[in-house]
Amino acid sequence: MSTPVLQLKDAAIYQRENLILSNVNVEVNKGDFVYLIGKTGTGKSSFMKTLYGDIPLVEGTGSIVDFDLRTLKEKQIPELRRKLGIVFQDFKLLNDRTVKGNLLFVLKATGWKDEKAMQSKIDDVLDKVGMKTKDFKYPYQLSGGEQQRIAIARALLNDPELILADEPTGNLDPQTSVEVMEVLQDINKNGNTILMATHDYALLLKYPSKTLKCDGNKVFEVVQRKG
């Protein structure tokens, strides 16, 4: 049986008073890898922002990792984000501390206290993204692809029920994009659910999966043709 981790029904998404997407009906189930595609300005980021509580949902219904987006309170947002792993195009690592420092910062901010448990979690997530030997480096000493791997490791720290990746390969060259995509594919195969916004059609062709498209203020599923 499929277990939904995200469900939007007849939802409308606004940026201030501007309607960006309407009649949005979307379901993402546990274990899925789902793409969200669409031309620039069609609402992919607005859609993602609604999911992590940056834009309030004011029309329709929406639930994500057991939070009701319509009744979500400001003070629940950190708790929601703890259950989500969020990966951005521009990595958003803290440049004043090492890779390990970046990961420790998130663990401490989310209530972890036991030093041994934190070290073991850091080793675990860095291993998953193939960066275990680079925990002493500063972000500016890493390539873009390596920085994105660290951002993915950071997203995995609290065993998220859903990973939201907004253009995770947007700042990377094609070869590095494929490498980062391989990491995302691996963690999906290991059971993580991923929703990834992208405009990189080459990745879609290379790694076909369920695809939602934003176009003309709507979101609909597109069927990818084989061959």
Ligand SMILES: Nc1ncnc2c1ncn2[C@@H]1O[C@H](COP(=O)(O)OP(=O)(O)OP(=O)(O)O)[C@@H](O)[C@H]1O
């Ligand atoms: N803070 C804002 N206030 C008002 N309108 C906004 C705001 N941010 C974005 N918009 C508008 O909302 C629409 C959708 O933007 P959004 O960033 O969601 O698109 P996108 O598909 O993610 O594009 P891109 O691929 O360029 O990131 C655009 O018309 C944009 O101008």
